[in-house]
Amino acid sequence: xxxxxxxxxxxxxxxxxxxxxxxxxxxxxxxxxxxxxxxxxxxxxxxxxxxxxxxxxxxxxxxxxxxxxxxxxxxxxxxxxxxxxxxxxxxxxxxxxxxxxxxxxxxxxxxxxxxxxxxxxxxxxxxxxxxxxxxxxxxxxxxxxxxxxxxxxxxxxxxxxxxxxxxxxxxxxxxxxxxxxxxxxxxxxxxxxxxxxxxxxxxxxxxxxxxxxxxxxxxxxxxxxxxxxxxxxxxxxxxxxxxxxxxxxxxxxxxxxxxxxxxxxxxxxxxxxxxxxxxxxxxxxxxxxxxxxxxxxxxxxxxxxxxxxxxxxxxxxxxxxxxxxxxxxxxxxxxxxxxxxxxxxxxxxxxxxxxxxxxxxxxxxxxxxxxxxxxxxxxxxxxxxxxxxxxxxxxxxxxxxxxxxxxxxxxxxxxxxxxxxxxxxxxxxxxxxxxxxxxxxxxxxxxxxxxxxxxxxxxxxxxxx
Amino acid sequence: xxxxxxxxxxxxxxxxxxxxxxxxxxxxxxxxxxxxxxxxxxxxxxxxxxxxxxxxxxxxxxxxxxxxxxxxxxxxxxxxxxxxxxxxxxxxxxxxxxxxxxxxxxxxxxxxxxxxxxxxxxxxxxxxxxxxxxxxxxxxxxxxxxxxxxxxxxxxxxxxxxxxxxxxxxxxxxxxxxxxxxxxxxxxxxxxxxxxxxxxxxxxxxxxxxxxxxxxxxxxxxxxxxxxxxxxxxxxxxxxxxxxxxxxxxxxxxxxxxxxxxxxxxxxxxxxxxxxxxxxxxxxxxxxxxxxxxxxxxxxxxxxxxxxxxxxxxxxxxxxxxxxxxxxxxxxxxxxxxxxxxxxxxxxxxxxxxxxxxxxxxxxxxxxxxxxxxxxxxxxxxxxxxxxxxxxx
Numbered sequence: 001x002x003x004x005x006x007x008x009x010x011x012x013x014x015x016x017x018x019x020x021x022x023x024x025x026x027x028x029x030x031x032x033x034x035x036x037x038x039x040x041x042x043x044x045x046x047x048x049x050x051x052x053x054x055x056x057x058x059x060x061x062x063x064x065x066x067x068x069x070x071x072x073x074x075x076x077x078x079x080x081x082x083x084x085x086x087x088x089x090x091x092x093x094x095x096x097x098x099x100x101x102x103x104x105x106x107x108x109x110x111x112x113x114x115x116x117x118x119x120x121x122x123x124x125x126x127x128x129x130x131x132x133x134x135x136x137x138x139x140x141x142x143x144x145x146x147x148x149x150x151x152x153x154x155x156x157x158x159x160x161x162x163x164x165x166x167x168x169x170x171x172x173x174x175x176x177x178x179x180x181x182x183x184x185x186x187x188x189x190x191x192x193x194x195x196x197x198x199x200x201x202x203x204x205x206x207x208x209x210x211x212x213x214x215x216x217x218x219x220x221x222x223x224x225x226x227x228x229x230x231x232x233x234x235x236x237x238x239x240x241x242x243x244x245x246x247x248x249x250x251x252x253x254x255x256x257x258x259x260x261x262x263x264x265x266x267x268x269x270x271x272x273x274x275x276x277x278x279x280x281x282x283x284x285x286x287x288x289x290x291x292x293x294x295x296x297x298x299x300x301x302x303x304x305x306x307x308x309x310x311x312x313x314x315x316x317x318x319x320x321x322x323x324x325x326x327x328x329x330x331x332x333x334x335x336x337x338x339x340x341x342x343x344x345x346x347x348x349x350x351x352x353x354x355x356x357x358x359x360x361x362x363x364x365x366x367x368x369x370x371x372x373x374x375x376x377x378x379x380x381x382x383x384x385x386x387x388x389x390x391x392x393x394x395x396x397x398x399x400x401x402x403x404x405x406x407x408x409x410x411x412x413x414x415x416x417x418x419x420x421x422x423x424x425x426x427x428x429x430x431x432x433x434x435x436x437x438x439x440x441x442x443x444x445x446x447x448x449x450x451x452x453x454x455x456x457x458x459x460x461x462x463x464x465x
Numbered sequence: 466x467x468x469x470x471x472x473x474x475x476x477x478x479x480x481x482x483x484x485x486x487x488x489x490x491x492x493x494x495x496x497x498x499x500x501x502x503x504x505x506x507x508x509x510x511x512x513x514x515x516x517x518x519x520x521x522x523x524x525x526x527x528x529x530x531x532x533x534x535x536x537x538x539x540x541x542x543x544x545x546x547x548x549x550x551x552x553x554x555x556x557x558x559x560x561x562x563x564x565x566x567x568x569x570x571x572x573x574x575x576x577x578x579x580x581x582x583x584x585x586x587x588x589x590x591x592x593x594x595x596x597x598x599x600x601x602x603x604x605x606x607x608x609x610x611x612x613x614x615x616x617x618x619x620x621x622x623x624x625x626x627x628x629x630x631x632x633x634x635x636x637x638x639x640x641x642x643x644x645x646x647x648x649x650x651x652x653x654x655x656x657x658x659x660x661x662x663x664x665x666x667x668x669x670x671x672x673x674x675x676x677x678x679x680x681x682x683x684x685x686x687x688x689x690x691x692x693x694x695x696x697x698x699x700x701x702x703x704x705x706x707x708x709x710x711x712x713x714x715x716x717x718x719x720x721x722x723x724x725x726x727x728x729x730x731x732x733x734x735x736x737x738x739x740x741x742x743x744x745x746x747x748x749x750x751x752x753x754x755x756x757x758x759x760x761x762x763x764x765x766x767x768x769x770x771x772x773x774x775x776x777x778x779x780x781x782x783x784x785x786x787x788x789x790x791x792x793x794x795x796x797x798x799x800x801x802x803x804x805x806x807x808x809x810x811x812x813x814x815x816x817x818x819x820x821x822x823x824x825x826x827x828x829x830x831x832x833x834x835x836x837x838x839x840x841x842x843x844x845x846x847x848x849x850x851x852x853x854x855x856x857x858x
Contacts, residue, residue: 054596
């Protein structure tokens with residue numbers, strides 16, 4: 001059926017929608033080719049720039065931002081200090097492994113490094129008298145040398161310092177040895193013959209003079225000493241490093257033992273072989289003695305400060321807050337833009353002044369009733385870097401420890417199946433033990449006790465306008 | 466429909482398939498009330514300044530149900546509308562850029578019954594942002610900060626329609642549909658980290674609403690003589706319901722949308738020259754009852770006029786040339802008393818394939834130069850509208 005069309009109005013068919021017998025359509029451009037310019041223009045136009053009014057009056061809401069400081073007694077209770085965390089044999093502070101000190105600074109600190117080497121080399125690869133390469137396990141030890149690498153930046157000496165090398169006589173443990181006990185563990189307690197790993201058989205005394213720009217101390221030892229230091233059947237074996245110069249603190253970065261041996265397969269040859277390090281630790285006296293209310297972080301073994309937070313859930317001030325949003329205000333976690341604990345540094349105990357940066361973090365204490373052995377939760381702050389200069393003679397530097405996420409969690413209801421956030425937090429060093437020095441802060445009874453600073457932003461309800 | 470045409474349709478739909486609700490980057494005028502209206506018309510109507518009804522020819526338009534009565538072949542149409550421009554409001558100025566998809570649709574005629582259609586078009590755009598500097602006391606010190614409020618979203622409308630010729634001179638149509646869409650609003654206050662104490666994170670607050678509601682449009686075309694056409698449509702809306710998202714306070718809001726009356730007429734001045742005029746009336750006053758502030762302009766009037774010339778022949782095809790003018794009072798503004806949009810337009814039509822006088826595939830292009838004023842806000846824009854229609858059987 002052919003559709004009629006009105007000659008006077010070619011735009012309108014004379015009948016309704018009826019079938020049109022269409023001749024072959026005349027086509028200028030295939031439709032799908034015509035899409036290309038459409039898509040190109042669309043893509044070009046699809047880059048969006050939202051019109052934005054700047055500085056005008058179109059922002060339909062004006063939330064209130066206010067800062068509130070809480071005194072210690074208004075946000076925390078139960079401050080306690082716990083020590084003994086971390087093993088000194090795992091000490092790694094900026095490359096320093098241990099210390100040697102004698103009558104150092106106000107506390108008259110004494111420190112001694114204890115070292116245990118491994119067994120002698122079992123064989124060496126040499127050329128025998130026929131020229132063949134063999135592994136010779138029949139070695140005659142002729143002697144050796146021990147090398148001590150010193151961290152000159154972390155050391156404090158006033159000039160040439162005597163370093164004493166001695167062989168230990170008492171069975172000892174690197175994980176629990178202290179100034180008076182060689183072994184101090186559950187079920188076993190073995191005292192030194194005398195405090196400070198005494199008695200010990202002197203081996204050598206070497207003078208180290210930092211003015212010569214040397215960072216190594218070398219001592220030559222005889223074959224008998226080599227045999228004694230490498231006899232793995234002897235549990236008393238070990239080397240004690242101590243200082244004979246008053247007022248010195250030497251930081252040890254590393255030790256090494258090299259022995260000279262003659263192989264039986266080629267008696268004319270002397271080889272030098274390294275002996276592995278098995279254990280290293282240091283002992284010191286006196287231990288820092290905290291007073292009630294002290295806030296310490298760091299040290300070796302490390303100290304932790306624990307307290308329990310009690311963030312107010314309703315606010316009755318300050319006046320500018322009440323004027324803006326009305327009081328009392330129920331504190332919603334979404335209002336908390338920032339939560340910070342403000343701490344003021346205090347002089348560290350004598351001889352335990354930090355000598356390098358300590359990073360302090362805060363972690364939730366998951367089982368406060370099990371302190372000091374409570375597990376800790378995941379961190380909620382990136383931590384604060386504590387520079388040694390913060391803990392000078394007078395202290396008084398205000399530092400900020402952000403705990404925003406923790407405060408938000410304290411104010412929030414836990415999700416189904418999740419435990420409530422622990423309000424007890426521990427301040428501690430990022431790695432323990434981290435340094436011989438420890439960071440001290442003014443406690444609740446001091447002139448500048450800790451404070452909690454909240455920055456709150458209270459929104460206005462904005463509907464569709 | 467041949468496979469080639471099917472691919473073309475898919476590409477067309479793909480180009481326009483992001484949906485009118487994805488319209489972006491429109492106007493600061495949209496900061497008031499329910500946003501900026503987007504007219505669901507194709508490129509030809511835009512070129513002629515038309516509101517919808519009263520144009521010669523078959524159209525698939527949400528504003529002109531009666532115009533669908535003359536559709537004789539199955540048809541798919543998609544319209545894309547990129548916009549570029551700039552704005553100034555007091556000391557603030559900047560660029561605006563974005564792309565709309567005012568309408569995509571499909572129509573299918575059933576001989577002896579009528580024409581059924583389905584379409585999806587934009588209705589209101591609510592995308593804008595505002596920033597404001599501020600000073601706050603943190604750590605006992607003044608700290609600079611910036612407040613930013615951002616609105617993103619809009620309202621679209623889906624239609625199902627039916628039209629038919631009831632006499633040789635009269636066609637009628639009706640569409641029913643539903644409003645859809647969503648708006649997300651967010652507020653962010655950031656603090657100058659260089660001067661603020663550590664750990665002061667930005668404050669963020671966000672709300673969202675999803676839209677729903679029904680509407681009905683009836684329309685008719687009347688051709689008293691072959692050289693004259695008159696068209697009209699009346700759109701009635703139920704309340705636009707805005708349901709808050711899960712983290713949004715408050716209950717459902719209901720906005721009483723106005724009925725919209727559109728009238729248009731076209732006359733063939735010569736066999737190749739046509740003129741058209743049209744008006745649009747709506748009263749948005751009732752929306753104020755629910756808004757936080759009185760934002761509506763009350764009664765709004767839109768007016769448009771245009772001419773279409775059959776144009777030169779190009780590669781054996783006619784190349785219609787169109788010009789037009791349109792002025793529309795906007796229902797909501799950014800604070801000024803009388804927000805208005807006006808534009809001059811020029812357009813071309815290009816039949817890619819046709820049988821007799823029936824275009825099987827046509828591409829219409831329109832370029833507008835317009836302004837929106839809402840004292841002290843002024844926006845100047847270029848707006849291109851492209852419509853691709855593909856028909857077949």
